Structure formats: structure tokens, C-alpha cells
Amino acid sequence: MLDLIASRFKKLSPAVDFWSLRIVEGQSQALSVRQDILEPVENSGSLGAMLTIIDKGGAGYAATSDLTIAGLKQAVAQARKFAAMSVNRGVFSVDNLVRPGVSGRYQTLSGSSWSSTSMQDKIQLLTEACAALKISDAIVYWLAYLRYSSSKTLLTTCDGIRIEQSFDYIRPGLIAVANKGSKSQTRTGGGAGSARQGGLEQLQPLGFPAHASRISEEALALLAAPECPSGRMQILLTPDQMMLQIHESIGHPLELDRILGDERNYAGTSFVTQEMFGSYQYGSELLNITFDPTVGNEIASYAFDDDGTEAKREFIIDKGILKTPLGGATSQARAHCSGVANARADSWKRPAIDRMANLNLEPGNASFAELVQSVENGVLMKTNASWSIDDSRNKFQFGCEYGQRIKDGELKGLLRNPNYRGISANFWRNLAKVGNRSTFDVLGTPNCGKGEPNQVIQVGHASPSCVFENVEVFGGEGES
Amino acid sequence: MRDYFYTLADTAMKLIADTEFATLNFSGEQSDFVRLNNNRVRQAGNVRQMTVHLDLIDGRKHAAISAELCGDQTLDTQRLKDMINTTRKQRQVLPDDPFLNFATEKNDSDYDSQNTLPDTDDSLNVIFKEAAGLDLVGIWANGQLYRGFANSAGQRNWYHNANFNFDWSVYHSSDKAVKMGYAGFDWDSSLLASKMSSVREALAIMGKQPVSLTPGKYRVYLAPAALYEFLSMVIWQGFSLEDVKTAQTPLLQMVTDGRKVDSSIQLTDNRVDGFASAFSAEGFILPDSVKLIDSGCYHSSLASARSAKEYGEPVNADYEYPSSLDLAAGDIDVENILKTLDTGIFISNLWYCNFSDHEACRITGMTRYACFWVEKGKIVAPINVMRFDETFYNLLGKNLFGLTSQREVILDPDSYHQRSTSSARLPGLLANDFQLTL
Numbered sequence: 001m002l003d004l005i006a007s008r009f010k011k012l013s014p015a016v017d018f019w020s021l022r023i024v025e026g027q028s029q030a031l032s033v034r035q036d037i038l039e040p041v042e043n044s045g046s047l048g049a050m051l052t053i054i055d056k057g058g059a060g061y062a063a064t065s066d067l068t069i070a071g072l073k074q075a076v077a078q079a080r081k082f083a084a085m086s087v088n089r090g091v092f093s094v095d096n097l098v099r100p101g102v103s104g105r106y107q108t109l110s111g112s113s114w115s116s117t118s119m120q121d122k123i124q125l126l127t128e129a130c131a132a133l134k135i136s137d138a139i140v141y142w143l144a145y146l147r148y149s150s151s152k153t154l155l156t157t158c159d160g161i162r163i164e165q166s167f168d169y170i171r172p173g174l175i176a177v178a179n180k181g182s183k184s185q186t187r188t189g190g191g192a193g194s195a196r197q198g199g200l201e202q203l204q205p206l207g208f209p210a211h212a213s214r215i216s217e218e219a220l221a222l223l224a225a226p227e228c229p230s231g232r233m234q235i236l237l238t239p240d241q242m243m244l245q246i247h248e249s250i251g252h253p254l255e256l257d258r259i260l261g262d263e264r265n266y267a268g269t270s271f272v273t274q275e276m277f278g279s280y281q282y283g284s285e286l287l288n289i290t291f292d293p294t295v296g297n298e299i300a301s302y303a304f305d306d307d308g309t310e311a312k313r314e315f316i317i318d319k320g321i322l323k324t325p326l327g328g329a330t331s332q333a334r335a336h337c338s339g340v341a342n343a344r345a346d347s348w349k350r351p352a353i354d355r356m357a358n359l360n361l362e363p364g365n366a367s368f369a370e371l372v373q374s375v376e377n378g379v380l381m382k383t384n385a386s387w388s389i390d391d392s393r394n395k396f397q398f399g400c401e402y403g404q405r406i407k408d409g410e411l412k413g414l415l416r417n418p419n420y421r422g423i424s425a426n427f428w429r430n431l432a433k434v435g436n437r438s439t440f441d442v443l444g445t446p447n448c449g450k451g452e453p454n455q456v457i458q459v460g461h462a463s464p465s466c467v468f469e470n471v472e473v474f475g476g477e478g479e480s
Numbered sequence: 481m482r483d484y485f486y487t488l489a490d491t492a493m494k495l496i497a498d499t500e501f502a503t504l505n506f507s508g509e510q511s512d513f514v515r516l517n518n519n520r521v522r523q524a525g526n527v528r529q530m531t532v533h534l535d536l537i538d539g540r541k542h543a544a545i546s547a548e549l550c551g552d553q554t555l556d557t558q559r560l561k562d563m564i565n566t567t568r569k570q571r572q573v574l575p576d577d578p579f580l581n582f583a584t585e586k587n588d589s590d591y592d593s594q595n596t597l598p599d600t601d602d603s604l605n606v607i608f609k610e611a612a613g614l615d616l617v618g619i620w621a622n623g624q625l626y627r628g629f630a631n632s633a634g635q636r637n638w639y640h641n642a643n644f645n646f647d648w649s650v651y652h653s654s655d656k657a658v659k660m661g662y663a664g665f666d667w668d669s670s671l672l673a674s675k676m677s678s679v680r681e682a683l684a685i686m687g688k689q690p691v692s693l694t695p696g697k698y699r700v701y702l703a704p705a706a707l708y709e710f711l712s713m714v715i716w717q718g719f720s721l722e723d724v725k726t727a728q729t730p731l732l733q734m735v736t737d738g739r740k741v742d743s744s745i746q747l748t749d750n751r752v753d754g755f756a757s758a759f760s761a762e763g764f765i766l767p768d769s770v771k772l773i774d775s776g777c778y779h780s781s782l783a784s785a786r787s788a789k790e791y792g793e794p795v796n797a798d799y800e801y802p803s804s805l806d807l808a809a810g811d812i813d814v815e816n817i818l819k820t821l822d823t824g825i826f827i828s829n830l831w832y833c834n835f836s837d838h839e840a841c842r843i844t845g846m847t848r849y850a851c852f853w854v855e856k857g858k859i860v861a862p863i864n865v866m867r868f869d870e871t872f873y874n875l876l877g878k879n880l881f882g883l884t885s886q887r888e889v890i891l892d893p894d895s896y897h898q899r900s901t902s903s904a905r906l907p908g909l910l911a912n913d914f915q916l917t918l
Contacts (some may be wrong), residue, residue, distance in 0.1 A: 037578060037579065038574065040535075040543075042544055043544065043570070044546040044547065045546070045547045045548070047547075059523075061524070061525030062525055062528075063528065064527075065529050065530055065531075065549060065551075066528060066550045067550055068550055068551070070552075071552075074528075075528075082514075082524040082525050085521070085601055089520055089521045091517045091520045091521065118573075119573055119574075140727045141727070177726060177727060177728055179727035181736060181737075183839055184727045184728060184732060184838070184839060186728070260517075261517050261518065261617060262517050262617070264517075264657065265617045265618040265619065265648055266619075269654075347897075349897075351525065385835075385838075386835050386844070387834055388832045388844050388845055388846065388867075390831070390832070391831055391848050391865070392655050392865070395846065395865065395867050397836065397867060397869070397917075399834075399836055417836075417837050421867065421918050423918075452513075452515050452618070452647075452895070453513045453515075453527070453619065453621065453895035453899075454894055455896070456896055456897075475837075476837030476842065477837050477840035477842060477871065478839070
């Protein structure tokens with residue numbers, strides 16, 4: 001289908017300085033069993049194209065689901081209209097816009113495809129997982145879900161470039177809510193809130209459905225747990241919280257389009273300035289951050305970004321020193337600096353903007369036991385529940401589902417509503433210990449919002465568990 | 481567009497078997513989007529999209545599928561045939577759905593806006609002229625929004641709206657900026673000029689040396705946009721019937737323990753005065769308004785068709801989230817707001833709210849844009865951004881000083897997947913002991 005549309009468009013080949021056509025075809029299926037009842041099965045398909053035209057010093061786009069000859073002609077007219085409208089009005093010269101120079105392909109490696117298991121078997125798996133969550137009358141909400149999506153993209157240009165990429169994504173999850181009176185505690189697991197590239201083979205490593213009874217047990221135990229104490233102390237964060245910490249206080253502030261001001265009316269600006277790259281001490285020497293689109297099962301792996309730039313692994317922060325911004329080719333040209341291949345669009349309906357893709361914290365050498373032993377007075381926090389950060393991505397506050405006291409190097413009792421707050425510019429300098437591969441997990445978030453018009457996209461974050469010093473910790477309104 | 485959808489629906493419904501029932505939802509958009517930075521164009525273009533969602537029912541079994549349409553009757557009819565075949569086949573392996581609920585009474589409706597949209601190029605010319613010399617950043621959105629419903633019983637519903645939404649801010653330096661919005665149906669260049677003039681006045685204050693506040697409790701005025709940001713968190717799950725029944729609402733203390741906020745609080749999903757369509761995805765005609773909080777007490781939940789069936793209540797919402805949030809006005813004259821605030825913080829906008837204690841409906845977030853330190857009724861200086869952490873019960877309960885007598889209509893500028901039709905009508909709020917933490 002994509003080839004048919006591309007060849008249809010090629011016959012129109014508008015006489016402009018440059019055009020590119022990004023055609024995207026998507027499929028998805030969502031299955032969920034809530035409180036032992038199968039929810040309505042949702043299937044969806046999408047097919048559309050984003051046409052970009054550069055002409056006479058202006059640039060414009062038209063996105064359309066009308067892929068007939070008439071529809072594509074209309075898209076050409078629209079894109080030309082907006083290109084003309086932007087002549088002499090652009091933030092930067094259209095010479096900065098990308099003209100991809102290399103053709104190529106990418107395909108997700110799936111060990112066990114979504115269609116390799118029948119719908120009945122998947123529903124059976126969900127039904128059993130859902131039943132395993134219901135371990136007590138106090139579990140008042142229990143849900144097991146599996147969401148699959150795929151997308152095929154074909155980027156063609158007037159220069160004869162052709163980039164084909166095919167992706168498969170899987171999002172499993174388990175949720176249990178325990179309640180007593182006006183108190184409720186939620187635990188999630190089995191991949192909830194995260195996503196991976198690949199097929200059904202990703203379920204087991206994400207703990208689906210094996211974690212079902214454990215998360216319900218923990219939700220029940222949290223109901224009776226004391227509130228997290230307040231004070232400055234150490235925290236040990238597991239990968240399912242590190243994911244958000246990296247995302248909000250490293251990923252977003254390093255996005256070059258934010259630094260260039262594009263996002264100031266919506267997602268915000270950044271406390272990071274261009275002058276900081278190459279010398280700024282972002283974190284302790286233990287902090288090593290990579291932009292890595294090559295991790296096979298991580299959600300935002302690819303060979304090319306949506307502007308057609310080849311993607312490769314880069315160190316963003318090396319031994320604590322800030323090295324490279326998260327900016328695609330257009331932002332790099334605007335800012336006269338290096339960057340990464342991270343110009344991405346969430347669908348055919350939106351133009352590409354700078355995104356995180358996979359942003360990972362490289363493992364260190366401490367085992368989980370050694371991490372715990374290094375904490376004299378602190379709290380272990382698992383699974384992000386709440387996130388908030390200022391528009392410069394500096395002052396943050398995060399909350400987790402699960403807390404556990406650590407005293408004198410030993411894990412103690414559970415704590416409810418663990419929260420901590422800090423300032424990005426200081427927080428990463430207090431990174432005291434980094435876990436090794438045994439503490440490492442490949443996660444990500446499928447719902448990162450940014451851009452005007454708004455876009456929601458999946459980004460990957462892989463991290464080990466880490467210990468931070470001197471953090472302001474606190475709990476909820478209840479008794480501690 | 482309506483004729484196109486209805487013709488397509490008529491064709492599709494002829495393919496439905498006697499034992500089957502089908503619902504078809506349509507969603508369409510033709511919008512211009514021009515993204516601005518430094519009062520210049522960053523990205524400019526047009527998005528044209530049409531989506532249909534088919535739910536094919538037989539007894540209590542059903543399956544649903546959505547797909548994009550291209551606008552060609554022959555091709556789209558074939559697409560619908562494929563969708564019918566897919567769902568028909570899939571339905572065979574699915575169990576009965578005990579909570580299936582769709583409208584069986586035929587209720588047609590038609591809303592077709594006759595607004596004349598401004599020309600995007602003309603409006604941009606005005607914007608560039610009025611903002612000359614300013615560091616303006618934002619998004620111009622302008623176009624048509626469509627929603628349609630059809631079922632095999634012959635019910636037809638249509639909603640078409642045309643509006644523009646210019647959402648922008650002007651930066652003085654660093655993170656010091658003034659946020660503005662101009663949304664509506666009939667473009668008025670003089671109104672934009674007036675708004676831009678007020679931005680220039682506010683920018684003069686933003687240029688003063690900012691004040692860094694220390695954590696503590698402060699008397700504050702939350703302008704309607706700031707209050708909307710705070711309440712958006714509360715209403716996310718607060719009034720959902722499913723979340724109430726499964727103890728996930730952040731207002732559980734109101735529902736379970738009868739906890740109250742101030743008796744002046746009247747919160748409503750006032751759909752009749754909003755901009756969202758009046759029918760649900762299942763074909764139910766939704767009530768004009770639903771009282772959410774009445775005299776400070778939790779009143780009603782929002783029930784989607786599915787929850788209504790599960791919990792035995794009437795359908796009163798499409799999604800279990802207010803589409804037209806309405807908070808009753810108070811008696812503070814906004815013209816005297818600085819004098820009434822006396823000494824405290826004028827907060828124009830809040831940002832990035834989230835729960836820090838879900839059970840207690842305690843919400844954290846940041847100040848953003850033009851927020852000022854005020855002493856004895858006079859603006860002293862802008863403040864550097866501060867984090868707050870405060871409960872809904874404190875802010876609208878024991879610490880509430882009052883609400884303004886004037887309210888603002890806020891058209892939601894969100895455009896995830898497609899432009900939003902949600903809105904809010906809110907007063908400003910004055911409160912004591914608002915907790916700042918960082």
C-alpha cells in the first residue's frame with residue numbers, strides 16, 4: 001500500500017525546490033480484562049501522509065488521510081500555500097531544513113509475533129492474570145491488559161531517497177487497587193506504564209503475568225503501612241522510577257528545540273544553555289547517559305529519524321560532563337552544534353520535532369545488595385506514580401507507588417506515599433552509587449507529550465538502580 | 481461533510497444483518513496550524529483527517545474497529561465493508577459483554593456552526609504587526625471540527641464547529657513571560673490589538689528584578705487559567721463513576737466520609753453552555769448539565785454508557801470527565817483583586833500539576849508565566865517560579881477567601897490527535913495559607 005501511494009505521488013512530483021512524503025500505516029489492538037470481564041476489544045487502523053514542501057525560501061506541510069490522486073493534489077496545494085506564507089517569515093532559513101542523503105531500512109526483531117497466538121489464547125492469558133490479581137476482598141479494582149501496535153513508514157523525497165521502517169510495539173500491564181474506607185493504594189506491574197519494541201516474547205521479562213499476585217499483595221500491605229517519613233536522606237531508586245527521573249530532568253532539558261525556544265509556550269524552556277555543552281558538570285562522575293537507538297527491544301529504536309537522518313549511539317553525558325544536546329539535524333543547523341538523530345513525529349498528522357528516543361543511564365558496578373548496604377538512612381522507592389517539574393526542567397517533585405525504609409544498610413518496613421523533591425542542577429551531582437547489569441532494566445514511557453500542535457510519543461529509558469545522597473523526602477497527609 | 485458521512489453510513493447500514501446492530505462514529509478535522517517562535521514562523525501547515533469507529537453488535541457480543549477515511553465514497557465504502565467483515569469474524573470468538581449499552585431510542589440532532597473563519601494569512605499579518613518587536617511564541621490553530629453518529633436503527637447526529645484558537649506567550653527574558661489566549665468564532669483584529677497592548681504593559685513589570693520567595697504559606701490569587709490547571713487534575717478521575725465505584729477517585733474522602741469544601745462551591749459539567757457535542761459514542765443524548773459539587777458537597781458522578789450499565793445509573797457523559805467545567809462565580813470584583821489580595825502572590829498560571837497524595841487530593845505543581853509578589857495592593861515584582869503542594873480541600877475549603885464575580889471562558893487549546901472541544905468557565909480564586917515548598 002505504501003509503495004502504491006508513493007508511486008501515485010511521484011507522478012504528481014510538484015515542481016518545487018524540495019519535497020518529502022512520509023507515509024505512515026498503523027494497526028493496533030487493545031485487549032483488557034477488568035475485574036474478570038473482558039472489556040470491548042478495540043482494533044484500529046490508520047493510514048495517512050505528511051507532505052513537506054520547501055520552495056522559494058519557504059516551507060510548509062500538509063497532512064492528509066485522503067491518499068487518492070485528488071487528495072494528494074490538494075495536499076500539494078496546501079503545502080505550497082503554507083510554504084509561500086512562510087517566505088521571509090521563518091524563524092530560520094529553510095537552508096537549515098534536512099534533505100536526507102541515505103536510503104535504508106529497519107525492522108523490529110520480534111521473537112514471537114502478536115499474530116502467532118490466537119485472540120482466544122491471549123484473552124485466556126489475560127483472564128488468568130486478572131484472576132491472579134484478585135487475592136482479597138480488599139482488592140477493589142484489578143485489571144490485566146495487552147496492547148499491540150505496529151507501524152510502517154515510508155519516507156521518500158524528490159532526491160530519490162527511500163527509507164522504509166517497520167515497527168512492532170507491545171504494552172502489557174497489571175493494576176491492582178486495594179481499599180479500606182477512604183484509603184486506597186495502587187500497585188502496577190507486568191510492564192504497566194512502559195512499553196517495548198518486539199512481540200509476545202517481551203511479556204516474560206516484563207513480569208507479565210508472573211507479577212500479578214505480588215503487586216496485589218503489595219497494594220494490600222501498603223494500605224496498612226505508615227506514611228513515608230520527612231527529612232533529608234538517601235534514596236535508592238529502582239529502574240521503574242529512574243526511568244521518569246532520567247526522562248524529566250535529563251531528557252527534556254537537553255532537547256535542543258526547547259533550548260532554542262520553540263517549546264516555551266507549551267512544554268517549556270530549559271535551564272540548560274548551549275554554552276554548557278562540553279564543560280558543564282551535570283552529575284557526578286558516575287553519570288553516563290547515552291542516546292541509543294540500537295537497543296533491539298527498547299521502544300524507540302530505529303535506523304533513521306523522521307527527517308531521514310541516520311541514527312547512531314552517542315554519549316550525551318560522559319562521566320558527569322554534558323556533551324551533546326538532543327537535537328535533530330534541523331536544530332543542529334540552527335544552533336551550529338552537533339546532536340543526534342531524534343527528529344520524530346507521533347503520526348502522519350504531525351511534523352517532526354526534537355524528541356528523546358532512547359535515553360539510557362549506563363550501568364555501574366554495584367550489586368543491588370551493595371546499593372542497599374550503602375544506605376545508612378534512606379528510602380527505597382519503586383514505580384513512578386506522580387511527576388511534576390517546572391518549565392525549565394529544574395525544580396522537580398516525584399512520587400512512587402512503593403516505599404521501603406532502609407536503615408544502616410538493611411531494608412526495613414514498607415512506606416506509603418513516598419515522595420521526593422529536588423533541583424535537577426544539583427540532584428545528579430548527588431548520584432552516589434550506580435547499579436550493575438543485574439539491577440538494569442529496559443523500560444520507557446509510551447505517552448510523552450510535547451509540541452504544538454500536540455504530539456504524544458513513545459520514548460525508551462533503560463537504567464540500573466541508583467543511590468542518591470541528601471534528598472528531601474516526604475510522605476502524604478496521613479500518620480507516619 | 482455531514483452529507484458525506486450520512487451517505488456512507490446509509491450504505492454501511494444496508495450491509496448490517498437483521499440480527500445485528502451497528503453504531504458508527506465519525507470524527508473529522510480540517511485545521512491550519514502555524515507554530516511561532518520569536519514572532520516568526522517555525523512550522524506551518526494543514527491537517528485533514530477523518531476517522532470512523534464501528535461497533536458491530538449481535539445479541540450481547542460485539543467488536544469495534546476504527547479506521548481513517550480518505551474522502552472517496554467508493555474507497556471508503558470498501559473500507560467500511562472490510563471493517564464489518566473483520567468485526568463480524570472477530571465477534572464470533574468473543575464472550576458476551578454484560579456491560580454493553582447503546583441507545584435504542586431514536587434521537588436525531590444537528591448542530592452546524594455557521595461561523596465564518598478568519599483567513600489564516602490575514603490573521604497572521606495582524607499578529608505579526610501587533611507583536612512587532614516582541615519575543616512571541618505560540619500556536620495558531622484555525623479550522624473545522626466535525627463529529628457524527630449513526631446507527632442501524634436510523635438515528636443520525638451531527639456536530640460541526642468552526643473556531644480559531646491562538647494560544648501564545650510573550651517572553652521578556654529567560655523564563656519571564658506573559659501568557660495569553662484568544663479563541664473564538666469571529667475574529668476581531670482590534671481585540672487582538674487590545675490583548676497585545678495589555679501584554680506589553682505586563683512585560684514592563686516582568687522586567688523588574690524578580691523576587692525569590694521562601695517555602696511557606698502564602699495568601700494567593702489564582703487567576704482562572706491557574707485554577708483550571710489545578711482543577712484539571714481533580715476532575716481527571718474525580719467524578720468518574722467507575723473511579724468512584726472502584727475507590728480510585730481522588731475525592732474518595734468526599735464520597736466515603738462526606739468531607740466537604742466551602743459551601744459556596746458549585747461545580748457543574750455545564751455541557752449546554754460548552755462547545756462539545758451533545759451525543760455520546762453510543763448514541764445517547766447527554767443532559768444539558770450535571771451537578772458535580774453542590775454547596776460544597778459531592779453531588780453526582782459522570783457515567784459513560786458502559787459504567788451506567790455496570791452500576792445501574794443513567795448515562796450522563798461520553799467520557800467520565802467534564803467537557804464543560806463550570807464553577808459558579810463569587811462576589812469579589814476582579815477590578816479590585818490586587819486590593820483584596822492585599823499582600824500575597826498573584827498567580828496567573830500554574831503548570832504540571834500532579835498528585836503528591838492521591839488519597840488526600842493533595843496536588844503539587846509549579847507557578848508559571850506572569851506571577852507577581854503583591855504588597856498592600858500593589859504589584860512589587862515578578863516571582864521566580866515556585867513549587868506548591870496543596871490539597872483540594874484546603875484550597876476550596878477552609879483556606880478559601882472567595883471567588884471573583886467575573887468568570888472567564890477557556891477554550892481548551894489541546895490538540896493531541898485532534899483539536900479539543902472541551903472548555904471551562906471559571907472565576908478567579910482567592911485563598912489563604914497556600915503551601916509553597918520549593
